Amino acid sequence: PLPQVLDDPHEVERSGQLNVTKIAQGGRKLRKNWCPSWVVLAGNSLMFYREPPRVAPSSSAWGPAGSRPESSVDLRGAALAHGRHLSSRRNVLHIRTVPGHEFLLHSDLEAELRAWHHALRAVIERLDRE
Ligand code: I3S
Helix, strand or coil: CCCHHHHCCCCEEEEEEEEEEEEEECCEECCCCCEEEEEEEECCEEEEECCCCCCCCECCECCCCCCCCCEEEECCCCEEEECHHHCCCCCEEEEECCCCCEEEEECCCHHHHHHHHHHHHHHHHHHHHC
């Protein structure tokens, strides 16, 4: 199914290149597989694309034109934490969604990861109030 954001476009809160690994699916632990990903935060969704968009990101062009994200998660009720206990890497965030999907997000750039942390926290807090 298409993410809700396509029917009801929200402004992109943040997008950028991160290293991502899923570490659990529906509460079941997975083996780490770090991959670079173009990550987009919009509406109630965090979306993962294989490649960055070919056009400059804007509110109307936030993914590779005409393409769907490789995967997408609903951030309603999600838990956000530092991921330092889950990785030897620096600058890691841990996200756990209500259905028990867990992701680690990593950047070599500390400021970049901090900005993602703030943006994700703001969206999750907004969704908590809705
Ligand atoms: O938490 P882990 O299992 O020590 O994570 C490392 C492993 O997944 C490793 O893969 P193999 O077990 O297939 O060799 C990865 O290459 C590492 O990147 C993982 O650790 P970091 O600390 O990078 O999250």
